Amino acid sequence: MPGASNTWGNCATPVVQYESRVDAQEFANPYDLAPGGPPLPTYDEANASTEIAPHQDSPTLSEYDVYAIPGLYAQSAMGHGDASEAHTQPLQPAPEPVPWINDGQMPYMVPYSDNSKEVVSSGHSDDMDSHYILQGLVNGYDSTIDHAASDEDVPIRADDEESRFLEEDLSEHYGRIPERQPRRHRTLRRVPLRDGHLVLDCPVPPKLLEKQAIQEGSEFTHMRYSAVTCDADDFEKDGYMLRPALYNTPRETELCIVLTMYNEDEKLFARTMHGVMQNIAYMCSLKKSAMWGEDGWKRVVVCIVADGCNHVSSRTLSVLAAMGVYQEGVRQTEVQGKPVQAHIYEYTAQVSVTRNMKMLSKERGLVPVQILFCMKENNQKKINSHRWCFNAFGPVLQPKVYVLLDVGTKPCSRSIYRLWEAFDRDANVGGACGEIVALKGKLWHGLVNPLVAAQNFEYKLSNVLDKPMESAFGYITVLPGAFSAYRYEALKNDVMGHGPLATYFEGEKLHGGAGNADIFTSNMYLAEDRILCWELVTKRNCAWILRYVSSAQAETDVPHEIPELIAQRRRWLNGSFFAAIHSAIKFTYIYRSTHSTVRKVFLHIELIYLAIQLLYNWFILANYFIAFSILTDSLAHVVHWVHVPAVICSYIYIAFVIFCYLLSMGNRPAGNKLGYLLSIIVFGLLMLFMMVSVIYLSVTSVMDAVRETQPNAIMSNPTVVRVFISVLSTYGIWLIASLLFLQPWHMFTSILQYLLLSPSFVNVFNVYAFCNTHDVSWGTKGSDTNKVPHADLFVPGNVVEVAMPSEPTDLNAAYEDACHILANKPVRTRPGKNMEQYQTDYYAAVRTNVVLAWTLTNAALAIAILNLPYHVHTVYLAFLFYSVAALSFFRLLGVIAYLVAKLFPSKQVPQV
Incomplete structure (x- = not known):
């Protein structure tokens, strides 16, 4: 100036x-x-x-030549953590x-x-x-540079101690920025x-x-x-x-x-x-x-x-x-x-x-x-x-x-503006989220990894079915923390200190060890963003709603390895399960809000839908095995030589479910990658066998109906009707919803990987999640109380040095x-192993009770259905198909309602 x-x-x-x-x-x-x-x-x-x-003058180059010893230079210049200041030697500036x-x-x-x-x-x-x-x-x-007393003619071997030090110190560092020269x-x-x-x-x-x-x-x-x-x-x-x-x-x-x-x-x-x-x-x-x-x-x-x-x-x-x-x-x-x-x-x-x-x-x-x-x-x-x-x-x-x-997570160039625009257009919007897109890389090479492809398909299904349907009702069960937005006024607590933020930050006390919460509450706060969404919509004397903005996209990197994916899903599944129970039990919170009567009716309808989904998620282990057994048994009735392979596959299915229990109760995913990989491969092969059975039975049933002389023989055949409805309620609705959003490519690039991994999502991930309900940690980040190596000089009064x-x-x-x-560019090294947190006997006991209840109820259902006459099997399978179809059509209606509302936006003022 x-x-x-x-x-x-x-x-x-x-x-x-x-x-x-x-x-x-x-x-x-x-x-x-x-x-x-x-x-x-x-x-x-x-x-x-x-x-x-x-x-203080540093030693001269002849006295202390750090450039002649690469390991010493690296060790001095790139210190770690608390010890770096203690042994960092003064380095000479560049010659x-x-x-x-x-x-x-x-x-x-x-x-x-x-x-x-x-x-x-x-x-x-x-x-x-x-x-x-x-x-x-x-x-x-x-x-x-020519160094004094340096052996420049002798090459440094890769196994030299100095070389090893140099390799280690070029890897990732944490804390302060390493200095090349002294200040x-x-x-x-x-x-x-x-x-x-x-x-x-x-x-x-x-x-x-x-x-x-x-x-x-x-x-x-x-x-x-x-x-x-x-x-x-x-x-x-x-x-x-x-x-x-x-x-x-x-x-x-x-x-x-x-x-x-x-x-x-x-x-x-x-x-x-x-x-x-x-x-x-x-x-x-x-x-x-x-x-x-x-x-x-x-x-x-x-x-x-x-x-x-x-x-x-x-x-x-x-x-x-x-x-x-x-x-x-x-x-x-x-x-x-x-x-x-x-x-x-x-x-x-x-x-x-x-x-x-x-x-x-x-x-x-x-x-x-x-x-x-x-x-x-x-x-x-x-x-x-x-x-x-x-x-x-x-x-x-x-x-x-x-x-x-x-x-x-990288927001696309206009995504943040699109999120803000949702708040500007509707003064009743208290929270909004955009579309989370799995990072696929250049030319979508990331889809070569089946884990990435399956997650890509799963994200897309959520973005074209679940999020739009929930947005049409005004309550989205979760706004992803990776990319979401909230109106600050909606989050604020009241004068008594009660409100969404107060409830949200209760999770910090629980996971910080300051609270004496039960295991239900601790698991519920693994999905504290779901708690925040529920508290915001049901805030006392307010009428806030949540919106999904499909035009706001953000790319995020999904787990590429099995241990990372299992650990992530453990937190997601347990948190969402217990948070869903919480919202179902606390449904009366709706009445403390000032939502209109019509909105409250819609919220009740959505809660009933979520309760049914919760019930299906509880019995998904049994229903998946029942569907597998009935379909393979039906194939054996048509093709007799398949009877023995079908029985063997059923025993393999049961054996690997037990194997997943043993792995989940005693091994971390990172500690037994081979066991989890083997389980995923076996369940993928069993899913392939079930898909072949479905296709063969469907084609056979249709061809038998065509041979009938009656004109309406095809549609009157119950097997053909069930096949038609089940295909339409799954693949058909998936395709229709994707086409409505003009995003159908995942149906061609990722659907096969998703189908082959779907039994692993049910058996491997769910079993691991329920077997680790006692673990309420986030799995990767611990707390510390270490200080950086930096001290202040204290001067009495209102001045410091x-x-x-x-x-x-x-x-x-x-x-x-x-x-x-x-x-x-740093040399990437494998991260060190983290010690598992000590778990209390109380949490372990509750874990055992939850696992026993879940396993016994699923086993009881499977045994009861499979030991009934064959015609009962058909009735139960038809019930599953029709109920799943009804839920899928309900989601599709929500998607259509969301798109219709999007075509006719209106700027709204807050409700009084």
Whole structure:
């Protein structure tokens, strides 16, 4: 800013002379901008007893040559977790300066020529005009330097200890970003606190600022860091503020887009984040919109919540650092003796990083994006991350709509706008979701994996049948946490503290060990998003409804391995089963709402349908075996030589069901992959035998009817009628619904894989889920209480001393470190095994009782039906066919109603 005497070294509250009041407001500490707040006392840095940490010279290259020992260099530069600070050795800077392309560009290099040791042109195409590939930073450090006392003629063997260290340290890292070189200036600064809060305005690296289209304004020139020492529920009460609320005219937040992550890698994060930035750019391109337009980005805040400092990927932090959001060395763990609960970084980014680690900016149509990065100190699970977004940031930002995304899920370019549009058109919409699409890869090569193909078909069925039908009634049983949206006003609790959010966050207490819940409640909260949907629709004195937006799509990566899929379905099946029982028991909650009489009637009809579905799901194990036995027995009556193979197949079926019980009671899926794989293969072969039986019996029955002389002989044949209805109620309705949504391709690419795996979904997944009802964990993420290796110096009074980089050289060096991490592809290693959580005897006993009840009732039904006369078998099978057909036609009617309502949209006002 012209006329400002500011220096890059002043990260806190420096003494600066400005030409205008606007400049002073732009660069002042954000707390000074709070309306009504008293100004802070002037902090005279010249008179303050600020000391510069003495720089200790590192050993010379001849004394300590880290470049001659690759393993030592890697071990020193890329430390892990708590031990990294303890044994990290000071490294010398590069012997030669890094040959940047020019002074105005960020340190991303084009291909490097080993022969000329010069930067050569890469021949930019149109796609390369507005970005630079994150590569070549390591080329600035020439590995061909002559080292003193180095054995350059002796090649390093693959089994050398140093090589092994190098391989390990190039793998995924978690926690802080590894440094290639020591910080030359780590300054101790005295920072005044206000109400005990540590807030730092840190300048962004000059090399990043030079590449940005907008270079004025504190939200573009400074990253704001806040060390939060309170719980999420006390964030506003303790006086913490966020940057959008600190302007003279606070910005109104229309959308708050929440991204939750744990240890996802940089590609998954960049994929999601870039998709979000494309959506915001699309909304800003709507020039005629009253809400959006050119400055529409000021109405959007992207909130990224990382679940634990020690678990977030260092490469993901490097992506955030490359965007200017994160700075290494700023984070503090204590403020005047109080432990920090969360670290908040706020910055308005103008640069996006794609999945291929390419930088895009305004030249590619992107707009500035307000980013709030909250990195929790400890791992406390995803539901706690949502509590920070709803209970901590919500009261400060007051967004109209929350959009929830999981890192790894990429929203399509207009999906977020389509979700917001559903709330804008109908003021009664309290929640909405879009279509979750399984990621199939280029040319759909992912469908080669039968697990991916089966899940693709399952997702499509849900999106063309279940979600539209439920949306027509106004109550969707679950809005997927991976891609959904909620109206903040609908989620708020009442003055007594009761409401959807209060019920939703009960799950955090239960799974955190703070509550003494029974096993029913604990399993129910495995699907806490279902509980939230039910509480929202039945909210007291309100009439909120849920909507499905088919035009809003988001791609997500589905499990590719059997253990991952089984563990996921265990949580889904148990959570949905117990949550369905909860909504059926608590159906009277409907009467506390203010829905119209017609809406309440529709909700009752939907609950009856869901209760019937619940009953079928309980007896699905027996019904599947009964259908298999009857069909194979019928084939044996027609083809006599098939009798022996049919009996053998029935015994194999029973044997592998028992085998699944034994596996589920004593083995984790990851611990016995071969056993589960064998079960899935065998059940697939048995399903193939059943499909052949059905086709042969159907063709035989039709041909026998054709031979009859009566004109109406075909339709009067009961076997032909049952076959016709069963085929129409399954494959026919699947195809009709898919054609209505103009998405029929899964019927040709994934239906066979789905049919062959369907008995495994019933027998393997259901058996494992019920046998593990005592396990109420999420299966993959544990809690931790470890602190990052970072300590604060305590100064009595309202001032603290913090050590942080401040010089432009160090800011650029830290920025280059982040880019250096992204320039090198990590060597992927297998994740370590997690210890199973200790389960109480009570949970184990209840598990046994539930499994016994489920098994005995299914066995009793199967034995009773199969020991009755043959004509009773036919009657029962006909009952199953007709009832399934009726439920399928009911779903189809719901789909048609949804599409008709979609053709005639109407803008509605809230009901009084």
